[in-house]
Amino acid sequence: MGHFCPQGSRSPKPCPVGSFLPEPGAFSPSHCHDCPPGKYCFSPALSQPTGLCFAGFFCSGGADSPTPRANSSLFSCLHEILDVYATKTEAAFWIQNASCFNNSDDFESDLGWTEGVMLLQADSDHIVTHTPPCLKKPHYACSTYRGDICPRGFYCPIGSAYPQPCDAGSFCNQTGLDTTSGSCAEEYYCPKGSVDPHATLCPTGHYCPFGTPLPLPCPPGTIKSFLGGSTIKSCQLCPPGHYCHQSGRAEPSGQCAEGYYCPEGQSSERPQQHVCSAGHYCEKVSHPVLVLKLLSVITAESCM
Structure with a gap:
């Protein structure tokens, strides 16, 4: 085991580093x-692998070190390998595009995104004797690619076959991580693979609490016309004379219907609890400013 014997051999020849052979007779x-x-x-x-790839690194196959490092000419190889794997499995996550695999600490260029792949985790109790077809190197230039330090936007637990995109709601702001750097900041949300706690400012109609993976919509009957906001208190009641019937609104849905009046916070065009009462009439409001002066009542006037 761990050796092979060509015809006419005087002694067994060892399998090279980066490989193993668990069976005799080769x-x-x-x-x-x-x-x-x-x-x-x-x-x-070797008759079996030495051990698991170290935390903060990934070993993509054929690795002879627990901390492999790729040279700059191979930064695009992971992207290509993951593309092949994603096609085979029909599973996709977000990964940074080939440019982001420049792992220098001062790398500050804008990060693009491309469709990636569900990642493999090595099974420490089972030896894989053949590289799965989906993980074959896509072309000769990448035949020496063995893995690398985990890039920004990813983390690599011990035994990682490929870097895992930073979890949604978290950020991974440096290379060599084995877990996420922390949670997304208030008033921002962090999609999968984020490198910054201030990844994306919370949009209008939504609020973003600490560590949220996605913006949370303001409920019906409210609006939010500005960016940011970390709690539901950022959502404002729908203005008098108007209704807001959908969640996540930046502006009112429209004006209250004739025959009804709408104090602030209404979610229906015809609120049944605000039918125009006997002795009054209620018409559509054309000047919301006037509504505010009338203490939130929509032109409800006493009939003479």
Whole structure:
């Protein structure tokens, strides 16, 4: 095991680093298996992998170190490998595009996004003897790609085969992480793969509490016309004379219907509790400012 013997051999020949061979009787170096994703094979002549890839790094297959590093010419390889895998599995997550795999600490260029892939996690109790077809290298230039330090926007627990996109609601602002850096800041939301706690300012019609993965809509009967906001108190009651029948509104849905009046906070055009009472008439309001002066009552006038 861990060796092969070509015809006429005087002694067994070891499988090279980055590979292993659990069966006896091999006669060709092609019988040596690449170290499986998530693991590394440190020395020659191994019958099984040495161990799991270290936290903060990922080992994509054939790794000979628990902390592999790719040179700059191979930064695009992970993108291509994940593209192939995503096509095979029909599973997708967000990953940064090839440009983001420049892992230098001062890398500050804008980060693009592209469809990525559900990530594999190495099984520490099971040895994979063959690289799955979906993980085959897409072209020769990437044949030496073995993994790298975890890039920004991702984290890599121990035994990672590929970097995992930062969880929605969290951010990953540096390389080499084995867990997320922290939660998204108030008044902002953080989609999967975010590198900044202030990833995206909360939009109108919504509020964003600490650590939210998505903006939360203001409820019916309220609006929010400004950006930011961290609690439901950021949502304002629908103005008098108007109704707001949908959640997540930045502006009122429309004016109160004739025959009804709408104090602030209404969600219906015809609120049944505000039917124009006997001895009064209620017409549509054309000047909301006038409504405010009339103490939130829509032109409800006494008939003489």
